[in-house]
Amino acid sequence: GENVEQHPSTLSVQEGDSAVIKCTYSDSASNYFPWYKQELGKGPQLIIDIRSNVGEKKDQRIAVTLNKTAKHFSLHITETQPEDSAVYFCAASIGDSGYSTLTFGKGTMLLVSP
Amino acid sequence: DAGVTQSPTHLIKTRGQQVTLRCSPKSGHDTVSWYQQALGQGPQFIFQYYEEEERQRGNFPDRFSGHQFPNYSSELNVNALLLGDSALYLCASSSSGGMNTEAFFGQGTRLTVV
Numbered sequence: 001g002e003n004v005e006q007h008p009s010t011l012s013v014q015e016g017d018s019a020v021i022k023c024t025y026s027d028s029a030s031n032y033f034p035w036y037k038q039e040l041g042k043g044p045q046l047i048i049d050i051r052s053n054v055g056e057k058k059d060q061r062i063a064v065t066l067n068k069t070a071k072h073f074s075l076h077i078t079e080t081q082p083e084d085s086a087v088y089f090c091a092a093s094i095g096d097s098g099y100s101t102l103t104f105g106k107g108t109m110l111l112v113s114p
Numbered sequence: 115d116a117g118v119t120q121s122p123t124h125l126i127k128t129r130g131q132q133v134t135l136r137c138s139p140k141s142g143h144d145t146v147s148w149y150q151q152a153l154g155q156g157p158q159f160i161f162q163y164y165e166e167e168e169r170q171r172g173n174f175p176d177r178f179s180g181h182q183f184p185n186y187s188s189e190l191n192v193n194a195l196l197l198g199d200s201a202l203y204l205c206a207s208s209s210s211g212g213m214n215t216e217a218f219f220g221q222g223t224r225l226t227v228v
Contacts, residue, residue, distance in 0.1 A: 034217070044204070046219075101162055
């Protein structure tokens with residue numbers, strides 16, 4: 001089955017710096033890659049996603065890139081703010097007509113210091 | 115729109131007991147997936163329900179079972195609880211229309227087995 005590796009496990013940055021989280025996946029059939037943010041005591045919240053027919057996607061301070069050949073994808077957060085502090089999960093999915101299920105990485109704890 | 119709602123939020127059970135967790139999907143969603151999230155780990159797929167049937171299943175024993183009702187809400191049942199079943203149980207809903215539609219998570223049920 002699919003296996004998703006995520007690095008780093010923890011990331012500390014100063015407010016205003018950029019943060020990058022990287023993931024690799026094993027199954028070349030995976031075609032959907034969402035990123036989730038999970039705050040303490042809450043469920044994961046979808047923040048951005050990318051499909052395999054796209055190489056990059058941006059949403060304000062957040063961007064995701066995908067390299068299908070290398071089977072890796074990354075989350076980029078610019079101008080980090082203390083409220084960005086949370087655990088971030090990448091996931092991969094092989095989807096077909098709604099049958100998709102998600103395989104998650106182990107998460108990255110991002111700490112943004114003021 | 116209330117989003118995905120789960121109940122209860124916290125639960126303490128004794129080893130060997132049985133537990134039922136409940137989930138109401140986001141309005142307009144017809145597919146419900148359940149995930150188990152151990153402390154410090156990413157969510158792991160348990161199973162997915164669509165049209166009141168289990169459509170896919172992850173690597174979990176038969177002690178884990180579920181149900182989906184005509185209104186798309188769902189239950190997760192775990193029998194003969196083990197200490198290792200202690201985790202955050204997450205429900206995610208999605209729409210069956212199209213490929214790889216986004217999955218939205220509830221806040222989870224924290225199950226503690228003592």
